[in-house]
Amino acid sequence: MTVAVWSTGAPLDGRNWWKSINWKTVGLHVRRLQVRIAKAVKESRWAKVNVLQWLLTHSFYAKLLAIKRVTSNKGKRTPGVDKEVWSTHFHKIQAVNGLNRRTYRPQPLRRIYIPKKNGKKRPLGIPTMKDRAMQALHKLALDPVAETTADPNSYGFRSYRSCADAISQCFISLAKSYSPRWILEGDIKACFDEISHQWMIDNIPMDKRTLRKWLKSGYVEGGKLYPTFRGTPQGGIISPVLANMVLDGLEAAAKATVPARIQGNIRSKINVIRYADDFIITGNSESMLNEIKLAVEEFLEKRGLSLSKEKTVITRIEEGFDFLGQNPRKYGAKLLIKPARKNVKAFLGNIRETIRKHAAARADELIKVLNPKIRGWANYHRHVVSGRIFGLVNNCIYRYIWQWMRRKHPGKRKSWLVDKYWSDGGRPWSFSAVIGEGEAKSARIELERAHNVKIKRHVKIRGDANPFDPEYEHYFRKRYARNRKTRAVRRKGHETSQPGSPERARLWNA
Numbered sequence: 059m060t061v062a063v064w065s066t067g068a069p070l071d072g073r074n075w076w077k078s079i080n081w082k083t084v085g086l087h088v089r090r091l092q093v094r095i096a097k098a099v100k101e102s103r104w105a106k107v108n109v110l111q112w113l114l115t116h117s118f119y120a121k122l123l124a125i126k127r128v129t130s131n132k133g134k135r136t137p138g139v140d141k142e143v144w145s146t147h148f149h150k151i152q153a154v155n156g157l158n159r160r161t162y163r164p165q166p167l168r169r170i171y172i173p174k175k176n177g178k179k180r181p182l183g184i185p186t187m188k189d190r191a192m193q194a195l196h197k198l199a200l201d202p203v204a205e206t207t208a209d210p211n212s213y214g215f216r217s218y219r220s221c222a223d224a225i226s227q228c229f230i231s232l233a234k235s236y237s238p239r240w241i242l243e244g245d246i247k248a249c250f251d252e253i254s255h256q257w258m259i260d261n262i263p264m265d266k267r268t269l270r271k272w273l274k275s276g277y278v279e280g281g282k283l284y285p286t287f288r289g290t291p292q293g294g295i296i297s298p299v300l301a302n303m304v305l306d307g308l309e310a311a312a313k314a315t316v317p318a319r320i321q322g323n324i325r326s327k328i329n330v331i332r333y334a335d336d337f338i339i340t341g342n343s344e345s346m347l348n349e350i351k352l353a354v355e356e357f358l359e360k361r362g363l364s365l366s367k368e369k370t371v372i373t374r375i376e377e378g379f380d381f382l383g384q385n386p387r388k389y390g391a392k393l394l395i396k397p398a399r400k401n402v403k404a405f406l407g408n409i410r411e412t413i414r415k416h417a418a419a420r421a422d423e424l425i426k427v428l429n430p431k432i433r434g435w436a437n438y439h440r441h442v443v444s445g446r447i448f449g450l451v452n453n454c455i456y457r458y459i460w461q462w463m464r465r466k467h468p469g470k471r472k473s474w475l476v477d478k479y480w481s482d483g484g485r486p487w488s489f490s491a492v493i494g495e496g497e498a499k500s501a502r503i504e505l506e507r508a509h510n511v512k513i514k515r516h517v518k519i520r521g522d523a524n525p526f527d528p529e530y531e532h533y534f535r536k537r538y539a540r541n542r543k544t545r546a547v548r549r550k551g552h553e554t555s556q557p558g559s560p561e562r563a564r565l566w567n568a
Contacts, residue, residue: 153191200263217525
């Protein structure tokens with residue numbers, strides 16, 4: 059154990075042990091090894107990659123980071139089959155010492171089901187805390203490999219990449235007058251559940267013994283143990299990285315369908331944009347995309363996967379298509395990307411159901427529940443042509459709120475409702491309420507409005523940018539600083555626009 063890991067020179071005991079860790083030092087030590095792994099992968103020195111991964115997964119610093127991740131994320135209070143959670147510093151101390159490869163035996167997953175948009179249910183496997191920590195530890199060693207070998211236009215479950223980057227790439231690929239006009243919408247059937255175990259063991263560059271244990275650990279449902287013969291469980295920390303590595307190479311397989319000798323005008327129009335197991339492929343004609351589809355099916359078959367026949371279709375850009383909740387479509391010569399109709403309908407349905415469940419709640423409680431939903435949805439769609447849709451959403455929420463008020467105050471006149479909920483400052487469509495009740499009353503809180511979110515074009519990340527490559531260190535630092543500034547401005551605007559603030563009072567009085 060190195061003294062530099064501690065942020066204080068004071069004697070340590072079980073109470074202040076965890077709080078005294080210098081996480082900056084821990085992160086820098088782990089990152090140095092990750093950078094060396096990425097460099098070795100870039101040079102195709104796979105023997106050195108194995109050695110460096112071994113060093114990282116046996117590093118005390120890496121074990122600290124792995125424990126920190128599983129005890130600080132949203133699922134930190136969700137137990138596995140052993141019903142254990144690491145809630146105290148003593149548990150974390152024991153956990154660091156317990157991450158030992160030689161004695162490690164993963165336990166079965168706890169199987170639960172979560173609803174899908176189509177009404178079906180998706181199986182979710184919940185590992186134990188120790189299994190999560192072990193997966194987080196090996197993910198630290200696998201991430202540099204995955205990022206270095208990843209497809210340029212793969213955006214799901216990767217650092218510094220998002221849905222906005224995938225949609226921006228759609229705009230780049232389809233917006234020009236000479237851009238391809240045919241799109242293959244691809245969806246892989248039960249991707250996480252059907253991946254071949256043998257393919258992963260043969261091709262994923264990590265500790266094979268540990269990987270095999272995870273894949274064959276099984277799951278518990280209804281008190282009964284079931285074995286697993288294929289797939290990687292949704293819910294595991296390392297599962298998204300494994301799934302991405304299984305699908306890497308899809309872009310090259312699609313582009314290799316067209317002979318290199320005619321790559322001038324045709325091959326350049328083949329673009330593959332993938333987010334997790336959803337992808338689109340652009341092409342010059344329907345026949346070309348049918349050929350590419352056969353190549354994709356062959357690519358997936360080797361990995362134990364197949365395309366969903368219902369969701370895999372070929373369309374023209376003039377008809378539009380839904381991708382990641384948004385709808386790119388050409389109107390004449392102009393490409394417009396708008397929020398997808400299904401996405402808007404699902405969002406409004408969620409808002410309506412939330413209001414229905416809070417029929418008896420106070421207005422300030424209802425606003426506190428609705429604001430994160432409205433703000434999050436609007437921020438997701440703020441990078442595309444959403445102004446008109448935002449106005450439509452505001453009108454629908456306005457009607458839902460009026461229905462809520464009518465039910466809550468059935469004997470009151472319309473003017474009374476306006477005075478109680480809408481009259482503060484004289485602003486129209488400004489549903490607000492005083493926080494708390496009785497003597498605990500404080501400032502007012504106002505319902506968010508989607509059209510208050512400004513539309514701003516997203517700057518897409520570079521396709522070859524690797525966060526573990528020192529060559530891109532300045533690029534990521536500059537990009538992170540710009541994004542942090544944008545978030546600060548957005549947060550400042552939100553704070554100054556709150557009812558009761560001096561800035562809001564000045565605007566209202568004016």
